[in-house]
Amino acid sequence: MKRFQLWLTVSLLTKFETGSGVSLKQSSRAPQMNNHQNISSLLDNLLRGYDNSVRPDFGGPPAVVEVDIMVRSMGPISEVDMTYSMDCYFRQSWVDRRLAFPGDTNDTLALSISMLARIWKPDTYFYNGKQSYLHTITTPNKFVRLYQDGRVLYSSRLTIKAGCPMNLEDFPMDIQRCPLKFGSFGYTAQDVLYRWNAARQVAIAEDMKLSQFDLIATPAANHTDTIVNSDTKSAEYSMLLVSFHLQRHMGNFLIQVYGPCVLLVVLSWVSFWLNREATADRVSLGITTVLTMTFLGLEARTDLPKVPYPTALDFFVFLSFSFIFATIIQFAVVHYFTKYGSGECYFSSDFSSDSSSDEEDWIESRENAPKEVSHSPVCKSSNYGSSNGGDPHFIEVIPLSACSIPVASMRRTSQPWSNLSCINRSQDDKNYHASPNKSTGSQKSPCQSQKHRKKKKKRTPRFNSVSKIDRASRVVFPVLFVTINLFYWYSYLSRTKRIVNLNVS
Structure with missing residues (x-):
């Protein structure tokens, strides 16, 4: 009897615990199912009768699209194609009151990207873009947020390749201004207006670095373009414009072009210290430096477009080539005046009191020579x-x-x-x-008649004779080269405002 009562008590307790567990699970799932049902029904109610081909506030004031950009990286920047590329987060925000829903003002709905096909979005395009694409690995890199007041936030990750008209007159001390211009492709300013986000316009990642340039400024502005359509009717389109001011690094060019050019010019001056009778040595040195300078000048323009104007680098290469060529011309002048009997002193005679046995032998041989x-x-x-x-x-x-x-x-x-x-x-x-x-x-x-007088005179030739032109060139060429270089660097650095930027920094 006691065993039966104990078994009955345990069975009742087991049934009670099982029933309570099921009721708890059902009670926890109920709110979650209710939330899903509420959101689904909310979206269904918002999109019921929604026409995504009609802009917000159609027939009323233009829809305002606020834009901000977060630049993650930039490059490559090509002078040959005059283009630049950058990876950025492109964010657009607008208000569509047809999508407003009741609730707290802080309520935000993170929607799937499939909702983009069901709601209206601006037809933004890049005016100077050449080849841009959306990142799709591992999924399309974009998202949509819907706020309680009907504001829609649409963000996507893009790689933009745009044109950058460059002025290379100051290359490689130049500062380029690469614009990015975008707006609506089909809507005029009466339908859609683009504005920069007041909180953040163009943000740059802190870890972004460029190999050839420094990003010194990113001014942004609103812009309105008047475009003539095919029906000869002009229309105004709202656009946004941002310019990336890029200052080129000079270290690579100092090492590969400017330094070798200066060394070649200095090497050509070695001929001023060579014997002026060493024609082969001086000519070979001049020809070698000229050929090397020619190759260096051609190599410096490999990565540059064929512009119709000379760059600052071209001026320096031409200056170095001119000095090397002038060295060869200087030797031609020296060689002309080195001819025998031209008037310059070729040997110097040092007469001493001690007579030389060679001189005596020479005089004796002169006495015994034929009398013709x-x-x-x-x-x-x-x-x-x-x-x-x-x-x-x-x-x-x-x-x-x-x-x-x-x-x-x-x-x-x-x-x-x-x-x-x-x-x-x-x-x-x-x-x-x-x-x-x-x-x-x-x-x-x-x-x-002069035998006794010249018997005690010794003739000493000076084989390393130095021309007066060589002596003057040793001073004139370096001084002139340094003076022109000072004028060259000061004019170009001050022209590109690098000196001002250096003082400010």
């Missing part, structure tokens, strides 16, 4: 010191073709060419050669 005066170099003491401004320490050298040098005697005596010395001859020397048979013992050689 017409076949020996002629020295004229009357012209010594007079043809060179009266300076007895300098001797002017004339071409060896002006002296008759006996080759056979040179082979017999085996005297080096450096021991031969020719001094300018006067008209008397020519007369002397014209009558060689009349020479007496005292007229063996015009040099014998």
